[in-house]
């Protein structure tokens with residue numbers, strides 16, 4: 001079963017997950033000039049496009065060929081500095097540290113046993129003083145029926161904070177909401193958002 005966004009990534013006229021998330025907008029004044037940004041599981045690139053449009057150097061990858069194809073087309077039309085790849089978070093060719101890593105709406109789709117390794121890897125490739133922005137779904141709401149096959153890694157409520165013990169918490173949020181997708185599907189979600197800074 002393919003998740004609903006695969007079909008929506010084929011539509012070039014709208015961003016599948018809407019505008020950039022508020023915490024991504026809010027982090028901008030904290031970033032150094034020319035900051036290097038990594039967007040993990042970028043989808044069709046709402047955050048990558050936004051930050052590249054502001055002049056940051058963005059790398060973005062996703063396992064979805066549809067998502068990256070759409071992002072590449074929009075990037076090329078607008079001549080934006082984004083390097084893209086179709087790949088899994090564990091296979092990406094990490095080479096240089098990042099000032100900001102965004103992992104938005106991705107980790108709950110990855111098996112529980114892989115999550116500690118992924119977070120360790122992303123922390124390693126973060127520059128001193130750099131940030132992580134994480135949004136993920138928690139067990140405070142049941143997994144929606146149509147996402148059961150793909151949403152295999154839901155976090156425990158608040159669990160993500162445990163991973164960032166030695167980092168400074170810039171923002172933590174726990175909330176529940178209903179998502180009405182363009183294709184008519186409605187989902188109730190419980191989400192944790194964490195913005196954390198690696199101490200220098």
Ligand SMILES: C[S@@+](CC[C@H](N)C(=O)[O-])C[C@H]1O[C@@H](n2cnc3c(N)ncnc32)[C@H](O)[C@@H]1O
Nearest residue numbers: 017041042043062063064088089104105106109
């Ligand atoms: C709900 S979408 C969010 C897209 C984007 N981060 C955003 O906020 O608009 C989740 C994305 O994670 C990607 N994804 C899931 N598992 C992944 C993995 N192991 N490596 C890279 N991307 C992955 C999916 O293909 C999908 O595009």
